[in-house]
Amino acid sequence: MKDKADKMTPLTIRGRLFEANASTFHEASLQADPDSALLVLKSQHGEVLVNRADCTLSEKIGSIPRKLTLGDGRIFECSDQKGLKVMFRPLRTSDKTLSLVAWMEEFRLRLIAIVMGLGGLAALVVVYIMPIGFDAAAHILPYEVENEMARHTLKILDKALLKTSELPANKQQAVSDVFAELLDTANLPPERYSLMFRKGGAIGANALALPGGTVVITDELLELAGSEDAYAGVLAHEIGHVEEKHGTRLFLRTLGLSVIFMLALDDVSGVMESVILFPGFLLELSYSRDFEREADDFSIDLMHKAGRDPAAMAQLLKDMTKNCGKACEETSFLGTHPGLTERLDTLSNSR
Amino acid sequence: MAGVEVSAYQDIRQNIASEGAQPDMGTRSLPVRFDGEGKEYFGIWFVNLILSILTLGVWSAWAKVRRLKWFYGQTSIDGHAFDYHAPPVNILIGRIIVVAVVIAFATAEHFFPGIGLAVGYIVLIPFLPWVINRSLRFHARMTSWRNVRFDFKGSWLGAFLAFLVMPFVATFSLGILLPFASRFTRHYVIRNFSYGTNTFSAKAPIGGIYMALLKAVGTFFLIGLLLSPLIYLVVSSIDLTSLISEDMVPADSRQSLENMSEDEKNQVMDSIASLYTYMLGFYLLVPAFMLATVVYRGFVRNVIFNHIMLEGGHRFGSHIRYWPFIWLAISNFLMVIFSLGLLTPLAQVRMQRYLANHTGVHAQGDLNIFVAKSQEAGSSFASEYADIQGIGLDFGI
Numbered sequence: 029m030k031d032k033a034d035k036m037t038p039l040t041i042r043g044r045l046f047e048a049n050a051s052t053f054h055e056a057s058l059q060a061d062p063d064s065a066l067l068v069l070k071s072q073h074g075e076v077l078v079n080r081a082d083c084t085l086s087e088k089i090g091s092i093p094r095k096l097t098l099g100d101g102r103i104f105e106c107s108d109q110k111g112l113k114v115m116f117r118p119l120r121t122s123d124k125t126l127s128l129v130a131w132m133e134e135f136r137l138r139l140i141a142i143v144m145g146l147g148g149l150a151a152l153v154v155v156y157i158m159p160i161g162f163d164a165a166a167h168i169l170p171y172e173v174e175n176e177m178a179r180h181t182l183k184i185l186d187k188a189l190l191k192t193s194e195l196p197a198n199k200q201q202a203v204s205d206v207f208a209e210l211l212d213t214a215n216l217p218p219e220r221y222s223l224m225f226r227k228g229g230a231i232g233a234n235a236l237a238l239p240g241g242t243v244v245i246t247d248e249l250l251e252l253a254g255s256e257d258a259y260a261g262v263l264a265h266e267i268g269h270v271e272e273k274h275g276t277r278l279f280l281r282t283l284g285l286s287v288i289f290m291l292a293l294d295d296v297s298g299v300m301e302s303v304i305l306f307p308g309f310l311l312e313l314s315y316s317r318d319f320e321r322e323a324d325d326f327s328i329d330l331m332h333k334a335g336r337d338p339a340a341m342a343q344l345l346k347d348m349t350k351n352c353g354k355a356c357e358e359t360s361f362l363g364t365h366p367g368l369t370e371r372l373d374t375l376s377n378s379r
Numbered sequence: 380m381a382g383v384e385v386s387a388y389q390d391i392r393q394n395i396a397s398e399g400a401q402p403d404m405g406t407r408s409l410p411v412r413f414d415g416e417g418k419e420y421f422g423i424w425f426v427n428l429i430l431s432i433l434t435l436g437v438w439s440a441w442a443k444v445r446r447l448k449w450f451y452g453q454t455s456i457d458g459h460a461f462d463y464h465a466p467p468v469n470i471l472i473g474r475i476i477v478v479a480v481v482i483a484f485a486t487a488e489h490f491f492p493g494i495g496l497a498v499g500y501i502v503l504i505p506f507l508p509w510v511i512n513r514s515l516r517f518h519a520r521m522t523s524w525r526n527v528r529f530d531f532k533g534s535w536l537g538a539f540l541a542f543l544v545m546p547f548v549a550t551f552s553l554g555i556l557l558p559f560a561s562r563f564t565r566h567y568v569i570r571n572f573s574y575g576t577n578t579f580s581a582k583a584p585i586g587g588i589y590m591a592l593l594k595a596v597g598t599f600f601l602i603g604l605l606l607s608p609l610i611y612l613v614v615s616s617i618d619l620t621s622l623i624s625e626d627m628v629p630a631d632s633r634q635s636l637e638n639m640s641e642d643e644k645n646q647v648m649d650s651i652a653s654l655y656t657y658m659l660g661f662y663l664l665v666p667a668f669m670l671a672t673v674v675y676r677g678f679v680r681n682v683i684f685n686h687i688m689l690e691g692g693h694r695f696g697s698h699i700r701y702w703p704f705i706w707l708a709i710s711n712f713l714m715v716i717f718s719l720g721l722l723t724p725l726a727q728v729r730m731q732r733y734l735a736n737h738t739g740v741h742a743q744g745d746l747n748i749f750v751a752k753s754q755e756a757g758s759s760f761a762s763e764y765a766d767i768q769g770i771g772l773d774f775g776i
Contacts, residue, residue, distance in 0.1 A: 046526040051575070051749040053526070089445050090419045092452025093460055103526060129430070129445075133422035143425050150433040158435065180491045283485050287478055291436035292428055295446060295727075 038068075041111035043093075045071050048101030058096070058104060060115045067115075069104070085116050087123070088130040154285070155311065162280040166273045171220055174276055175240030182224070182242060193225035195247050200225055203250065206260050207243070210267060213334040221270070223263075233348050235262050237269035239276045252347050260334070261327050261341030268326025274319040282312050316364040324371060328378040338378045345371060406692075406741050413735035415453030417725040423449055424724035436478075440471035450731060456524065456740050464528075465521040508538035519572060527575040527749045533567070541567040558588035558679075565683050575749040577690035583683045591678030594701065595671040602667035610660045666712070673708045674701070684738065691748075696739030707733055 038061045045056035056071035058078075067078045082099030094112055096104040106112055118127045132142050193200070207223045221241040228234050228246030236244040243266045245259070253259040269275065285308050293305075331338040349356045349368055359367035427442035444467045451461035487495030512533040519531035545560035562583055569581040677699045684697035711726035 049527065049750065050747075051525040051527050052747040087445075089449045089452065090415070090423060092449055095462070105526075129426065133426045135418045135422045139422050139425070143429065146426070146429045146433060150429050153433055153435070177489075177491075184493070279489055283482065286485075287481065288432060288436045290481070291439040291474060291478070292431035292442075294439065294443060 039111060039115055041106050041108040041115060043104050043106030043108070045069070046103040046105065048103070053105075056104060058106070058115070069098075080116075085112070087126040088112070090130075090133070154288070158284060158288075159277075159281050159315070162284050163273075163277050166276040166280050169273075169276060171240050173240075174273070175242070178238035178240045178242050178275075181238055182244070185236075185244075186226075189230060190244070190246075191227040191229050193227055193247055195225050195250060199250070202256075203245070203259065203263075206256060207263050210260065210264055210330060210334055214267065214271075214330055216267070216271070221267070235266050237266040237275065239270070239273065241270050243267065243270065249344075249348070253344050254347075255340050257331070257337045257340035258344040260336050261331055261338055262344065264327035264330040264334075265323045265341075267330065268323035269319070272319070272322055272326065274323065278312070278315055278319060281315055285311065310361055313362060313364060317359070317366050320365045321374075324366075324374055328375070332378075339375045342372050342375045345375075406694075406743050409457035409740040409742050411454075411456050411735050411738045411740055413454050413728075413732040415449065415728050415731065417728040420449065420724045420728050424727075436474070437471065440474055441467040443467075443470055451522065454731070454735055457742070457746070459525040462523045463521055464523065465517070504543065507543060508535045511538045511542050515568065515571075524574070525746070525749065530573045531568075531571050532573070533571045537567050537571070554592070558585055558592055561675075561679050562588050562683070565679070569683070569687055574689060577749065580688045580690070581683065581686060582688075583686040587682035587685075588679055591675055591682060594678050595675035598674045598705070599667050599671035602670055603664055606663060606667060610663050669712075670705065670708060674705065677704050692743035694741040694743075696741065698737050698739065699734075700737070704733070 038059050040057050040059045042055070042057045044053045046053045054071045054073070056069060059068040059070065061068075065080050067080060067083075069076045069078050078098055084097045086095045086097075088094060088109065091107070091109060093105050093107045094109075096106065096116075098104065118124045132139075132146075195203075203225075204223055207221075208218055211218050211221055221243065224242060224244045226244055226246055228248045231246070233249035233252045234246050235249055238244070243263065245263070245266075249262065250259055253262070289305055289308055327341070328338040345368060356363075357368045359370050365371070423445060427438070427445060431437075431439040431442050444463065444465055447463040447465075451463045454461050484496065484499050487499055489495075512531070512535070515533060516531040519529040522529050541564040545564050549557040549560040562585060566581045566583070569579050572579045681697045681699050684695045687695045689695075707729060711729060714722045715726050
């Protein structure tokens with residue numbers, strides 16, 4: 029504890045005085061009178077008075093030497109952290125902020141609390157707040173732009189994965205009619221949507237929604253569907269993906285997350301990046317599962333409005349995943365869709 | 380007063396230079412130290428990482444400056460520390476531009492797969508040498524030792540050869556010409572660097588770099604040999620067939636699968652399982668390759684540093700030792716993996732300390748004579764682009 033006597037003596041800190049932009053230096057000391065705005069700079073050249081207001085002090089970062097830049101460009105370098113702290117209290121907001129950060133960085137017990145507190149806040153921002161921003165951006169993007177971009181995606185899919193549909197024309201017409209009926213019930217402009225028939229090939233029984241309104245349904249899925257309501261449910265689910273702009277939202281959220289991690293982890297080498305990026309990857313998968321749930325809910329809602337049975341899709345889902353076994357039943361944190369059990373529950377509760 | 384002293388020293392220096400041969404003021408080996416402690420950096424690293432994420436990346440500019448100021452400030456030659464002077468706002472603006480470019484690339488790639496990236500790179504390639512040069516220049520001018528700043532002055536052709544052509548040369552010669560590529564790139568950077576008004580020069584013998592390559596290849600085989608019993612154990616004992624389900628077979632092939640007999644089906648499953656097992660074995664060799672890379676860069680550093688000179692007769696050195704260095708790299712790697720990244724700051728500090736302890740600076744004469752060139756800082760965009768795209772442009776290793 030400092031007693032009154034200590035407080036009266038002017039504080040002195042020692043350091044090196046450098047000429048402006050040269051490597052020449054001299055040992056020097058800086059003395060402060062607590063009541064005065066002036067400092068006394070003493071070196072082998074003698075004593076000189078320095079105005080505090082003319083000086084800029086570099087920030088504290090751990091125990092690195094700090095530099096006081098004097099008005100004439102000379103630099104007083106000092107490692108006396110305690111002395112500097114007393115002599116130069118931060119005045120501007122930017123200095124106070126940096127001072128606060130330096131305080132937080134100190135390796136003390138409170139660091140645990142600070143890391144957990146800030147870390148929790150950061151997690152909240154990334155998981156909940158950031159998606160809101162990107163979703164808003166996705167909703168601003170007009171359908172026409174999404175459609176244009178999706179056209180090229182479809183071209184690639186057609187080249188690499190999908191094959192021409194072998195569904196007979198009358199069956200295609202029947203499915204298209206159901207699709208049109210669903211759009212009508214949902215009050216959606218039919219010109220914005222297009223239904224494409226394809227043979228799934230490697231992806232088998234499946235349905236895809238591309239941003240902008242293109243829905244692709246495979247022959248295999250239509251073959252597997254036990255009733256009209258079964259595949260109507262699937263169509264409604266895909267319409268849900270388009271309406272809620274899930275494709276674009278997932279793309280933007282993923283991109284946003286990658287950018288933030290790229291900026292925050294610029295000092296981390298390749299292998300470490302993969303380790304630290306893993307939680308980000310898990311987060312993206314959870315976004316995907318949330319979107320699938322949203323699409324399921326949209327489908328149930330639309331099916332009800334259209335007077336159809338939402339639960340008819342249940343058997344179709346079971347048939348599509350019959351070879352998957354245990355892995356598909358539970359909702360896993362590595363899955364892009366919620367587990368079968370959960371989806372069947374949602375469907376059966378929709379009655 | 381100050382002005383008179385500086386110009387007096389300039390006169391002395393000019394006199395010495397005009398006399399030709401340097402009067403022997405003696406060569407002194409200056410102590411190079413890294414005084415940073417892992418625990419001090421831990422708080423800095425962690426708090427800045429979280430703040431960067433919390434601010435959606437904005438704070439990352441300040442985080443970078445703080446990180447470099449700390450590492451530079453804890454590294455000293457002859458009792459004088461380095462310093463980093465970049466204004467965080469400049470770094471932020473540079474990063475915003477980089478993010479815009481990255482987003483443009485990602486969007487092009489996502490919606491026009493294949494074409495997007497190709498077009499992007501074709502457009503980008505003429506700019507890259509310019510970007511790299513500006514990045515090196517900005518970084519150099521923001522770095523100082525004993526109050527005098529560095530500088531870099533490159534050429535488009537030099538950067539084009541060093542950073543775009545040389546990697547090709549190294550790859551297409553299957554590594555045989557790698558030493559030439561490594562030396563060319565490092566010499567390009569060093570010979571264009573200056574400290575104050577003094578320029579650096581470099582003249583490393585190619586034989587030394589081939590020795591480094593030999594050590595690296597030897598390391599790869601050594602580790603591979605040590606790991607092979609483990610790999611064999613893994614490959615022969617694990618049975619992935621239980622994890623393989625028919626779902627992993629492409630849907631259209633599944634039809635033909637159902638038409639096969641039980642025996643034939645098992646054969647197909649077995650061959651898929653063994654394919655995955657061999658892939659797993661291959662992945663276990665990746666650490667061996669990574670370690671070989673670290674060894675290579677370390678020993679190349681030795682050769683290069685031992686043949687760097689700074690105008691005025693100053694020389695440098697590096698004496699990284701094989702076994703301690705390998706142990707450092709392996710222990711750092713394990714430490715980071717098993718702590719799920721939490722001990723990254725400690726690993727960085729350990730490496731920096733080892734490198735500093737094995738770096739030599741042999742100064743000739745009076746070190747008071749260094750004087751800064753007058754210079755403007757230049758924009759930091761290029762520096763940020765190189766930094767984020769992982770174009771490692773460190774002088775160290």
